[in-house]
Amino acid sequence: MLTDTLDHLNQTMEAQLLRDEHPDDFPYLPPVPSSRYTDAGFAKLEHDGLWMKTWLLAGHVSELPGPGSYFLFQQLGQSVIISRGKDGTIRAFHNSCRHRGSALLLEPRGKAMRFVCPYHAWGYSLEGDLKSVPDQHDFACLDKAENGLKPVRCEVERGMIYINFDENAGPLSAFMASQAPQKVGYPLENMAVKVNMLVEMDCNWKLAYHNFLEIYHVATVHPKSLAPFLDSKSFVVALFENGHMRFATRKKKGSTIFEADLYKPEDVADIFNQVTVALPTFPNQFYALDPGGFNLQTFWPAGPDKSIMEVRMMGWDVDSDADRAHWESMKGIVRNILSEDLCLFASIQRSLEQGIIPEIRLGYQERALYWFEEEIDRRIGTVPEAHRVAPMLGRYREA
Numbered sequence: 289m290l291t292d293t294l295d296h297l298n299q300t301m302e303a304q305l306l307r308d309e310h311p312d313d314f315p316y317l318p319p320v321p322s323s324r325y326t327d328a329g330f331a332k333l334e335h336d337g338l339w340m341k342t343w344l345l346a347g348h349v350s351e352l353p354g355p356g357s358y359f360l361f362q363q364l365g366q367s368v369i370i371s372r373g374k375d376g377t378i379r380a381f382h383n384s385c386r387h388r389g390s391a392l393l394l395e396p397r398g399k400a401m402r403f404v405c406p407y408h409a410w411g412y413s414l415e416g417d418l419k420s421v422p423d424q425h426d427f428a429c430l431d432k433a434e435n436g437l438k439p440v441r442c443e444v445e446r447g448m449i450y451i452n453f454d455e456n457a458g459p460l461s462a463f464m465a466s467q468a469p470q471k472v473g474y475p476l477e478n479m480a481v482k483v484n485m486l487v488e489m490d491c492n493w494k495l496a497y498h499n500f501l502e503i504y505h506v507a508t509v510h511p512k513s514l515a516p517f518l519d520s521k522s523f524v525v526a527l528f529e530n531g532h533m534r535f536a537t538r539k540k541k542g543s544t545i546f547e548a549d550l551y552k553p554e555d556v557a558d559i560f561n562q563v564t565v566a567l568p569t570f571p572n573q574f575y576a577l578d579p580g581g582f583n584l585q586t587f588w589p590a591g592p593d594k595s596i597m598e599v600r601m602m603g604w605d606v607d608s609d610a611d612r613a614h615w616e617s618m619k620g621i622v623r624n625i626l627s628e629d630l631c632l633f634a635s636i637q638r639s640l641e642q643g644i645i646p647e648i649r650l651g652y653q654e655r656a657l658y659w660f661e662e663e664i665d666r667r668i669g670t671v672p673e674a675h676r677v678a679p680m681l682g683r684y685r686e687a
């Protein structure tokens with residue numbers, strides 16, 4: 289259950305609806321340098337300080353239905369096998385053979401009870417142990433026990449599978465603790481991925497993610513598709529430790545685009561029926577806990593000016609013709625809504641890259657974007673002044 293009661297959320301959303309002045313007690317947000325979205329040096333700082341050190345969403349447990357099922361995490365120039373062992377445990381390994389480095393698995397998802405290298409057929413168990421080497425006598429000093437697959441940290445929270453490239457990172461539970469209470473009462477672990485989509489975008493990953501951190505654009509960009517469902521002016525934001533957040537917005541019609549007369553679990557807390565609650569999760573995840581299901585979106589860099597959005601459409605784990613038909617139609621609806629957003633992103637990148645817009649400006653309704661940018665700098669540590677954002681919002685962080 290949310291830490292805020294429904295009454296409290298209703299009061300704060302109501303106050304937003306009536307507000308027509310900048311809140312007195314909230315600071316003016318300094319402009320954010322455009323170089324954060326164009327500069328290769330800053331992208332490298334992010335790679336080293338953020339992507340290689342933070343817990344990253346790789347997928348959902350429903351994508352690994354039984355022992356031996358696997359999928360590959362292939363963002364950030366990496367290839368990582370995420371696989372379910374015979375004991376049910378989910379593990380992650382670099383997809384690199386210890387012989388001469390070939391990828392072991394080439395298909396992005398499937399089932400393999402053993403990982404056999406397609407080059408010279410070295411074979412590894414689901415636990416990552418090197419089990420078989422053809423003509424092993426020709427490798428005089430090979431110690432099989434020392435040549436297992438290189439593991440990647442992997443932990444599961446509420447059905448979501450996370451990996452971390454930093455062996456010394458703290459536990460996932462500590463990283464997520466500030467936001468975790470917000471999803472109690474929503475049975476995430478009982479869901480299934482209904483649709484997978486990958487979208488390539490001609491913009492920096494942060495510019496694409498920004499779009500999902502505010503609903504200031506909804507009235508203009510989505511007048512027919514989303515605006516009829518969301519009371520944009522009621523938008524309230526809670527800032528949490530580690531860059532996580534919670535958004536709450538009033539449902540205009542008492543429903544959302546995802547709601548269908550299909551199966552809904554009884555254990556979804558009522559607050560999720562009453563209010564649209566979204567949980568931006570640092571560094572690159574966005575989803576809204578709708579009782580009918582939701583889009584689980586992640587945003588990844590593919591160079592300073594290119595990015596990839598992964599969309600997993602999450603629904604309840606039922607198998608029926610009606611359910612399949614619902615998600616087929618949702619796929620079309622979601623594609624249309626996303627294309628309304630996406631058509632502007634390349635123009636933003638161009639304006640920043642050409643130096644026409646040397647800095648971007650964020651208003652009060654866009655404070656979540658600023659909190660996200662601040663957290664990136666905290667992760668990196670020392671950011672050159674030209675790219676830096678001044679820390680402003682720490683005192684608004686919820687305990």
Ligand code: FES
Pocket residue numbers: 385386387388389390405406407408409410
């Ligand atoms: S590279 Fe894998 S067996 Fe040779």
Ligand SMILES: [Fe+2]
Pocket residue numbers: 499505506509510629
């Ligand atoms: Fe949008």
